[in-house]
Amino acid sequence: MVLNWRGLSNKFVFSLNAKQKLFLRMKRYYILPLVLSAVLVASCGKNGEKKTDEVARNETSLKDNPLMEKSDLPFEAPHFDKIKNKDFKPAIEAGIEKKKQEIDEIANNPEAPSFENTFVALEKSGQELSRVLGVFYLLSSANTNDTIQKVEEEMAPRLAALNDAIYLNDTLFQRVKAIHKKVGDLDLDKESKRLVNYYYEQFVLAGPNLPEEKKEKLKKLNGKRAELMTKFSNTLLAAAKESAYVVSDADKLKGLSDAELQSAKDKAASHGHEGKYELPLQNTTQQPDLQKMEDRDARKELFEHSINRAEHGDSTDTRDIILQLAEVRAKQADLLGYDNYAEWNLQDQMAKSPKAVEDLLSQIVPAATEKAKNEAKELQKLIDASGKDFDLEPWDWNYYAEKLRKAKYDLDEDQIKPYFVLDSVLENGVFYAAHQLYGINFKERNDIPVYQDDVRVFEVRDKDGSSIGLFYCDYFKRDNKGGGAWMSNIIEQSYLLDEKPVIYNVCNFHKPSKGEPALLTYDNVVTMFHEFGHALHGFFADQKYPSLSGTNVARDFVEFPSQFNEHWALYPKVLKNYAKHYKTGEVIPQELVDKIKKAATFNQGYLMTELLASAQLDMQWHTISADDDVSDVDQFEKKALKRTHLNLDEVPPRYRSSYFQHIWGNGYAAGYYAYIWTDMLNADAYSWFEENGGLTRENGQRFRDMILSKGNTEDYNKMFKNFRGHAPDITPMLEEHGLLED
Numbered sequence: 028m029v030l031n032w033r034g035l036s037n038k039f040v041f042s043l044n045a046k047q048k049l050f051l052r053m054k055r056y057y058i059l060p061l062v063l064s065a066v067l068v069a070s071c072g073k074n075g076e077k078k079t080d081e082v083a084r085n086e087t088s089l090k091d092n093p094l095m096e097k098s099d100l101p102f103e104a105p106h107f108d109k110i111k112n113k114d115f116k117p118a119i120e121a122g123i124e125k126k127k128q129e130i131d132e133i134a135n136n137p138e139a140p141s142f143e144n145t146f147v148a149l150e151k152s153g154q155e156l157s158r159v160l161g162v163f164y165l166l167s168s169a170n171t172n173d174t175i176q177k178v179e180e181e182m183a184p185r186l187a188a189l190n191d192a193i194y195l196n197d198t199l200f201q202r203v204k205a206i207h208k209k210v211g212d213l214d215l216d217k218e219s220k221r222l223v224n225y226y227y228e229q230f231v232l233a234g235p236n237l238p239e240e241k242k243e244k245l246k247k248l249n250g251k252r253a254e255l256m257t258k259f260s261n262t263l264l265a266a267a268k269e270s271a272y273v274v275s276d277a278d279k280l281k282g283l284s285d286a287e288l289q290s291a292k293d294k295a296a297s298h299g300h301e302g303k304y305e306l307p308l309q310n311t312t313q314q315p316d317l318q319k320m321e322d323r324d325a326r327k328e329l330f331e332h333s334i335n336r337a338e339h340g341d342s343t344d345t346r347d348i349i350l351q352l353a354e355v356r357a358k359q360a361d362l363l364g365y366d367n368y369a370e371w372n373l374q375d376q377m378a379k380s381p382k383a384v385e386d387l388l389s390q391i392v393p394a395a396t397e398k399a400k401n402e403a404k405e406l407q408k409l410i411d412a413s414g415k416d417f418d419l420e421p422w423d424w425n426y427y428a429e430k431l432r433k434a435k436y437d438l439d440e441d442q443i444k445p446y447f448v449l450d451s452v453l454e455n456g457v458f459y460a461a462h463q464l465y466g467i468n469f470k471e472r473n474d475i476p477v478y479q480d481d482v483r484v485f486e487v488r489d490k491d492g493s494s495i496g497l498f499y500c501d502y503f504k505r506d507n508k509g510g511g512a513w514m515s516n517i518i519e520q521s522y523l524l525d526e527k528p529v530i531y532n533v534c535n536f537h538k539p540s541k542g543e544p545a546l547l548t549y550d551n552v553v554t555m556f557h558e559f560g561h562a563l564h565g566f567f568a569d570q571k572y573p574s575l576s577g578t579n580v581a582r583d584f585v586e587f588p589s590q591f592n593e594h595w596a597l598y599p600k601v602l603k604n605y606a607k608h609y610k611t612g613e614v615i616p617q618e619l620v621d622k623i624k625k626a627a628t629f630n631q632g633y634l635m636t637e638l639l640a641s642a643q644l645d646m647q648w649h650t651i652s653a654d655d656d657v658s659d660v661d662q663f664e665k666k667a668l669k670r671t672h673l674n675l676d677e678v679p680p681r682y683r684s685s686y687f688q689h690i691w692g693n694g695y696a697a698g699y700y701a702y703i704w705t706d707m708l709n710a711d712a713y714s715w716f717e718e719n720g721g722l723t724r725e726n727g728q729r730f731r732d733m734i735l736s737k738g739n740t741e742d743y744n745k746m747f748k749n750f751r752g753h754a755p756d757i758t759p760m761l762e763e764h765g766l767l768e769d
Contacts, residue, residue, distance in 0.1 A: 028513045028689070029561045029578050029585050094118035094159045100475060101486070102497040102529050103518060105162045108476035112174040115163050119182050122156030123189050129153065130192065134199035142215060145202045146222055150523055150572050161517040161529075168509045169501055169533045170478050176261050180254075187253035191246045194233035203230055221740050222572050228375055234363050241362050248359045255352040259345055260509070260692035266343035267686075268506055270336035271298075272306040272329045280304055282319040284441065289540045298506075308333050309535060310510025310688060312637070312679050315548070318425035318440070323417075330422035337685040338661075345685050346660040352691055353648050353657060361653035369649040369697035376581045377704065377743040381650055384700045388646075390757060391703065392639055392672055394766040398632025403677050405431060421679050428630050436629065438622040440548055446606040446615040447552050449502060449536065449545035456552070456605030457559045458485075460595040464727025465563070466490030472497070479505075481538070487566055495566050496520070496528035502545075502555075503538035510535060510688065512554050514561035514589075520568035520576050528577065530565045532558040544609045549623060553593050560592025561585070567735040575739040582698035584743045586705035587712070588735055594713050597623065598722055628765025633678055635764055640680035642700040643671040645690045649697035660684050708747060710759035715751055 089095055093109040095118055100106065129152035136144050167175050193199065206213070207227040210220055234245050273295060274280065280288060288304065295305035306316055306329060314333050320326045337345040356368040365371040369381045378384050406427045407419045419427070432438050458469045468488045475484040481503050487495040499517075501508075518529040534554055539545050547555075561578060564585070568577030578585055595601050597620070606615035647667035657663050664684050668674040682689065689695035712734075716726055733750045748754055761767045 028511060028558075028693075028695075029515065029589070089117050089121055092118055094162065095121065095155070097158065101472070102494075102527055103158075104475050104484075104497055104529055105478075105517060106476060107162075107478040110162065112172065112178075115159065115175065116178045116181070118159040119156070119163065119178070120185075122153070122159050123185055126153040126156050126189060127192060130196070130199065134196055134202065136202075140202040140205045142206060142213060142219060142223070145206060146219075146226060147523070149226065150222070150521075150574060154524065158518075165515065165517060165531060166478060168513070168515075169531075170505070171264070171507045171509075180257050180261065183253045183257045184250050187250045188246070191249055194230055195235055195237075195242050195246065197235055200230050200235035203227055218571055218575065218740050222575060225575060225739065232363070232371065232374055237362065245359065245362050248355050248362070252352065252355045252359065255348055255355065256692055259348045259352065260688065262343055262345050262348060263337055263686055263688055263692065264507075264509060266337040266339075266345065267308045267310070267510060269343050270308055270332045272308070272332045273300055273303055274325070275303050277304060279322050279325040280306075280316075280320060282321040283316060286540060286543050287316075287319075287537070289543075290537055293540055307504060307506070308336060308510070309504075310686065311681055312683060313421075313425055313681075317422060318429040320426065323423070326422040326426060327420070334421075334679060334683060345691070349648075349660050349684055349691060350657060353651060354653075356649065356696065357651050357653045357655065367650045367652055369646060372649070372697040376698070376701075377583045378700070381646065381697075384646060384704075387704060387707070387757070388639060388642060388671075388700060391635065391761070391766065394761065395632055395635040395639055396672065396675060398766060399636040399675060399678050400632070402428075402630060402632045403675075409434075419677055421677055424633065424677060428633070432626055432629055436622045436626040438619075438626050443549055443615075443619060443623070444546040445608050445610065446619070447547040447549065448607075448609045449547055451605045451607060451609075452547060452552050452555055453500065454605075455607075456596065456601055457555055459604050460556070460592075460598070460601045460722070461559070461563060463600070463722055464595075464724065465567070465731055466724060466727075467495065467566075469498070494527065496530060498562060498566075499529075499531035501531065502534045502536050504535040508533070508535065512558050514558050514565070514578070516565055516577070519573050519579070520565070520570065521573040522571045524573060526573075528565050528568060530562045532562055534558065546609065549596075553596050556593045556596045557589045560589035563592065564588040564735055567731050568738055569736040570738045570740065577738050580739045581743060582695060583701035583704040584708075586701055587708040587747075590702075590705055590709035591712055591730075593709075594716075595722065600722060627763075631764045631766065635766065636673065636675060636678045637681040638702065640668060640671075640673040640678070641682045641687065642703060643667065643673055644680055644682075644684055644687065645695070645697060645699040647671070648684065648690070707755050707757050707760045710763045711751055711756050712747075714759045 092114045093106045094114050097103050098106055129148075133145060133148045133152065136148075138144055163175070163178075167179050203223075203226055207223055210223045213220075215223070234242065237245060271294075277288060280291065283291070291304040291306055292302075294307060295301070295303040298305060306314070308314065312334055314329055317326055317329060320329065337343060360366070360368040360371045363371055367381070369384075373380055373384070378387075403419055403424075406424065409427050409431055410417065410419060410423070417423075429440065454469070461467050462469075467490065469485045470488065472484045472486050475497070477484060477499070479501065482499055482501045485498045485500070487498055489495050512532070512534040514530065514532050516528055516530050518526050520526060520528040532555075534551075536545065536547060536551055565577040570576040573579075599620075602620065603614050607613065608615075644664060644667055647670070648663075651657060661684075665674070668680070673680075687699075689699055690697075695701070712730075716722070716730075719726055730750070734746065737746055744754065758767070
């Protein structure tokens with residue numbers, strides 16, 4: 028997923044690098060509040076206004092603050108060795124004040140509006156704030172603490188107010204509108220014209236044409252929305268931590284390997300539970316360990332810890348936040364003249380409308396649910412054949428699906444993992460595939476400070492040896508890290524600002540005990556390829572203007588490069604280069620590879636149905652109107668799943684409403700469908716590669732030139748059609764998932 032703090036939804040986010048991506052991206056993008064928060068309403072002051080008391084108070088604390096100046100490290104990489112928690116608040120406050128002054132100067136410029144004094148000036152504004160937030164949002168998502176969370180909650184309202192001071196600034200909008208009216212007559216290059224249209228669209232969607240009374244209401248709603256998003260993220264993080272599954276009896280975890288048991292024991296000890304075992308929760312409903320745990324009661328307990336994590340009626344319960352947030356978004360849309368939030372949010376997406384999303388999802392639901400029901404029957408037969416007397420439940424699915432997979436394909440995850448060593452997957456798989464396709468190379472940089480000991484840093488170099496950017500990778504789960512996996516930028520590529528991308532990938536893999544290798548599941552491997560696909564999208568950015576650069580594209584396009592990159596994980600030339608046994612060095616046997624491929628469509632009914640269920644929950648929450656009275660999260664969820672024909676008892680949503688970080692805490696509101704939409708794009712694009720020789724430098728260069736380097740400079744449908752030769756076709760995706768009728 029991508030956490031894109033600049034381009035994923037600028038409608039309520041000012042044009043600067045903020046909490047990105049995520050997502051996540053769908054990860055994917057981001058994770059975390061994309062649009063920050065606020066109940067405070069601020070406005071830009073007049074030119075020549077005296078320093079605010081706040082700035083005066085902070086002058087002392089800004090002295091020697093490493094966030095106040097550009098870093099002297101390569102690529103302006105952050106000085107994580109010097110940055111302290113106390114540095115963030117004064118630096119953000121100073122950045123806000125500077126941004127306000129710059130916006131005021133642009134809006135009140137006595138000269139006639141021009142492209143340079145309006146749009147270029149907007150792109151150059153807020154660099155100090157962007158620099159601080161690029162670092163801050165990395166840490167708040169991947170390595171947070173009480174201080175950072177407090178700063179985030181404090182600053183969110185003020186950042187949202189700053190956003191309003193820009194996009195609801197009528198004086199500024201009149202300049203934008205004046206240039207937009209005559210853009211066709213101006214001597215501008217293609218990207219510059221796109222920037223004019225982009226800003227105009229963002230302003231219009233933000234509501235600058237509203238009467239002042241409605242603007243004030245919208246400002247308050249914008250602030251409340253941002254405040255609630257931040258609150259949801261922090262509450263959910265606490266909920267997941269509190270709901271970790273802790274047991275005293277190792278027999279309850281029978282089925283886990285000795286290394287996994289030791290890891291669970293170490294985790295428990297680190298939290299003061301000496302002699303016990305702890306299984307931390309990942310952000311999805313189903314938990315990885317459920318496919319191994321033999322004790323059915325323990326499976327049920329772990330599953331219930333997961334599915335009820337944020338519904339205990341205490342301080343970690345998120346349901347009241349959700350009700351408030353859904354209501355606020357519906358009211359925002361109503362004020363802006365739209366029937367619902369989804370209708371407003373999809374205006375600048377590839378899909379364009381909720382109807383287009385519904386049309387896509389409805390094409391897949393019957394085939395996916397029918398396949399899932401047939402899979403459930405197979406699993407029930409397996410249960411019956413084993414002499415057990417119970418009906419299949421959600422906590423049984425992964426356990427018996429793994430048994431069935433072994434029986435049908437003789438495929439055992441424990442047979443595969445020894446060939447998937449994290450470092451080899453990264454360097455000999457992910458990096459190798461990128462080199463084969465795009466000619467790029469990677470050099471580890473041990474001289475760049477990191478924010479946590481597990482983090483590695485690589486310099487990325489192009490085929491001609493020139494430096495492209497810097498890549499941080501942070502793969503192991505921590506209690507102070509958000510769930511899931513995502514990519515984002517600390518610094519975004521821009522020729523205007525003379526900046527190269529500094530990008531990170533964050534995942535949540537189990538960290539092995541000391542001295543043990545980090546062995547991955549095949550799903551983990553795919554996740555690494557996926558997130559690096561986002562990174563490639565950022566590294567190959569070739570834009571002048573930061574707002575249009577790299578991954579700052581529509582949500583239903585941003586997952587396309589990442590999902591496409593997953594295909595290379597099993598590509599023979601790539602697989603044999605990285606999949607080597609950690610003890611013997613033996614390349615993964617073709618027999619195992621064949622089993623992985625044959626099992627590719629196994630359990631796809633379940634996986635697609637849980638994904639569709641979450642996508643529809645998202646759309647149902649965001650198609651309520653301002654007049655709808657929703658008072659019970661669980662009842663709403665049940666009715667929504669029934670209405671969309673996705674209420675299968677054995678197949679819960681991948682994310683239930685109460686822990687759906689993508690839509691309540693990150694930038695995927697009314698956008699989670701994008702994972703399915705971009706899956707269609709990626710499968711169709713890969714079919715082109717298959718038709719034209721597969722993994723070759725020529726093909727990679729074509730994809731880089733026509734997709735990865737374009738950013739948000741062209742119409743997405745046109746961009747895809749130029750590459751593929753026709754509009755997106757759903758058939759390759761259905762075929763890939765085994766959902767086509769025989």
